[in-house]
Amino acid sequence: MRAILCKTLGTVDALALEDLPSPSPGPDQVKIAVHACGLNFADTLIIQGKYQTKPEPPFSPGMEIAGEIMACGAEVATLRPGDRVMAVLSYGGFSEEVIAPASAVVALPAGMDFVTAAGFPVAYGTSHLALTHRARLQAGENLLVHGAGGGVGLTAVEIGKQLGATVIASAGGPDKLDVAAAHGADHLIDYTREDIRERVKDLGGADVVYDPVGGSAFDASLRCINWEGRILAIGFASGKIPQPPANILLVKNCAVIGLYWGAYLWRNPPLMHQSLSDLLDWYAQGRLRPHVSRTYPLEQAKTALEYLMARRSTGKLVLTMR
Ligand SMILES: NC(=O)c1ccc[n+]([C@@H]2O[C@H](COP(=O)([O-])OP(=O)(O)OC[C@H]3O[C@@H](n4cnc5c(N)ncnc54)[C@H](OP(=O)(O)O)[C@@H]3O)[C@@H](O)[C@H]2O)c1
Numbered sequence: 001m002r003a004i005l006c007k008t009l010g011t012v013d014a015l016a017l018e019d020l021p022s023p024s025p026g027p028d029q030v031k032i033a034v035h036a037c038g039l040n041f042a043d044t045l046i047i048q049g050k051y052q053t054k055p056e057p058p059f060s061p062g063m064e065i066a067g068e069i070m071a072c073g074a075e076v077a078t079l080r081p082g083d084r085v086m087a088v089l090s091y092g093g094f095s096e097e098v099i100a101p102a103s104a105v106v107a108l109p110a111g112m113d114f115v116t117a118a119g120f121p122v123a124y125g126t127s128h129l130a131l132t133h134r135a136r137l138q139a140g141e142n143l144l145v146h147g148a149g150g151g152v153g154l155t156a157v158e159i160g161k162q163l164g165a166t167v168i169a170s171a172g173g174p175d176k177l178d179v180a181a182a183h184g185a186d187h188l189i190d191y192t193r194e195d196i197r198e199r200v201k202d203l204g205g206a207d208v209v210y211d212p213v214g215g216s217a218f219d220a221s222l223r224c225i226n227w228e229g230r231i232l233a234i235g236f237a238s239g240k241i242p243q244p245p246a247n248i249l250l251v252k253n254c255a256v257i258g259l260y261w262g263a264y265l266w267r268n269p270p271l272m273h274q275s276l277s278d279l280l281d282w283y284a285q286g287r288l289r290p291h292v293s294r295t296y297p298l299e300q301a302k303t304a305l306e307y308l309m310a311r312r313s314t315g316k317l318v319l320t321m322r
Pocket residue numbers: 039040041042122123126147148149150151152153170171172173176212213233234235236237238239259260261262308309311313315
């Protein structure tokens with residue numbers, strides 16, 4: 001089987017397509033024939049050694065896949081060869097075959113294709129647990145979403161609407177904002193031309209902020225957050241990690257709330273499974289419309305990652321294997 005390997009930490013130039021022996025599942029694991037793998041910003045970090053998970057090279061990047069089960073370990077009772085599934089991985093998805101613990105695998109609903117499924121769990125799962133479990137977003141509240149045309153941002157727009165919030169989308173330029181609008185955003189802010197703080201204040205301030213960007217987006221959030229508001233620290237795509245001043249948190253009675261979605265895999269698997277199950281129900285009911293803007297064959301993983309890093313993508317990018 002073929003896999004893209006990161007052979008030394010650094011740039012995408014250290015990625016190479018290699019032939020590897022087919023892996024075998026352990027007792028509580030399954031082996032999956034991968035049809036597609038979703039790309040994430042975290043893939044660009046893990047190959048540089050800048051992500052919280054730091055595997056030793058050589059390793060394959062890729063944190064979410066969809067495909068068909070080829071074999072199951074002796075202790076796996078709920079899955080069978082031939083099942084169509086998605087799986088969440090620490091890494092390893094840029095590969096034609098993967099081994100995953102059965103606990104990280106979810107069956108696909110009828111009608112969900114592999115490309116859609118591969119780009120689904122990380123972005124929707126992150127936004128769902130962030131907005132429900134962590135920020136307790138309420139119907140009627142104002143939700144400000146930064147990076148609203150990107151992978152996680154766009155799902156926060158959709159889920160915010162499903163939860164009854166008024167969604168204010170912020171992104172860099174009309175193309176990304178058009179996508180956010182098509183996915184339900186009520187108000188659009190092009191931060192390259194408009195002041196986020198002024199626009200959001202004119203709209204009544206933000207009760208919840210979903211921030212996968214950090215840097216100046218986070219600073220603007222602190223300036224337009226409402227009394228008892230919640231700022232979700234989702235990521236730092238800008239490269240700048242915010243240092244929130246406690247005096248502003250105090251006088252505004254607001255909270256900065258962190259979220260590390262992948263950790264629910266081992267810290268609270270039932271919560272993660274329930275969240276994904278709710279999301280797949282919404283998908284089956286037509287309430288979510290996943291946006292995969294581009295697909296690339298496995299051997300073009302480097303081109304796909306470069307496209308993501310150049311901030312040109314909207315929604316998700318997905319690698320295809322078969
Ligand atoms: N906490 C968690 O559990 C969790 C889970 C998933 C993802 N994340 C994090 O969320 C962030 C976004 O991930 P993603 O997969 O959605 O990425 P993405 O699709 O590339 O979206 C990132 C967005 O950030 C904005 N951005 C601002 N400055 C940027 C810069 N210097 N470089 C790149 N993008 C920049 C871009 O929007 P504009 O061009 O409109 O500014 C872009 O659309 C990452 O930091 C990721 O690690 C965290």
